[in-house]
Amino acid sequence: MDTSAKETPEVLASREIYKGRIFSVATDTVREGEKTYTRDVVRHPGGAGIVACFDDGTVALVRQYRHPPARYVLELPAGKLEVGERPEVSAARELEEELGVVAGRMEQLSEFYTTPGFCSERLWVFLATGLTETAQRHEEDEIIEVVRLPLARALEMIASGEIEDAKTIIGLLLAAPRLAGSTDSESHAGRYS
Numbered sequence: 001m002d003t004s005a006k007e008t009p010e011v012l013a014s015r016e017i018y019k020g021r022i023f024s025v026a027t028d029t030v031r032e033g034e035k036t037y038t039r040d041v042v043r044h045p046g047g048a049g050i051v052a053c054f055d056d057g058t059v060a061l062v063r064q065y066r067h068p069p070a071r072y073v074l075e076l077p078a079g080k081l082e083v084g085e086r087p088e089v090s091a092a093r094e095l096e097e098e099l100g101v102v103a104g105r106m107e108q109l110s111e112f113y114t115t116p117g118f119c120s121e122r123l124w125v126f127l128a129t130g131l132t133e134t135a136q137r138h139e140e141d142e143i144i145e146v147v148r149l150p151l152a153r154a155l156e157m158i159a160s161g162e163i164e165d166a167k168t169i170i171g172l173l174l175a176a177p178r179l180a181g182s183t184d185s186e187s188h189a190g191r192y193s
Helices: 087-099 151-160 166-180 185-192
Strands: 010-019 024-032 035-043 047-053 058-066 071-075 078-080 101-113 122-133 145-150
Touching: 047 087, 047 101, 047 166, 058 087, 058 151, 058 166, 071 166, 078 087, 087 101, 087 122, 101 166, 122 166, 145 151, 151 166
Parallel strands: 047 122
Antiparallel strands: 010 024, 024 035, 047 058, 047 078, 058 071, 058 145, 101 122
16 A cells, blocks of 8 residues: 555654663654644664675674673674764675675665664665675674574574574575575575575
8 A cells, every 4th residue: 555645744842851872762742634642752863784695605693692682682783874874884884893894795685664663763784795804893892793604594593583683584584585596606506595
């Protein structure tokens, strides 16, 4: 159903409740047609994630502690956009910072809202190939372990529930057919299946 022609509700007021280093929280008063209501909104600058695929058919994920779920999570390397930064620039920066590689080719796989019910965060996911090693440059509070595994194993981990991060699930599932259909798929056939 096309909702693009539908009139956008009017924001009557917005009151910031919290402003942090990464996001802010506001309560907005909205009028939609004859109804007026309030919505709590997490405002986030957006981010970029990368499916980094090496020539040997492995993909690189990072394992890091995520405090909200209070557990270690296996996910794509990713980070938030800096003010005025284009998503592809953020993706290239995060690729080098977290994995210590630069991409010869970067292709956008998707862009989506992570949780549109309460958060403005928009995330872009890229496929990075033609990787060349440089050096990792972690941020001061970044404690990550790089995990390389065959794409087929990563897809199994999605199916079994071992990979739970939404951007990682989306990125890997969208990258899989592109990698299987790449121009050198004959020489890599066993690596992607």
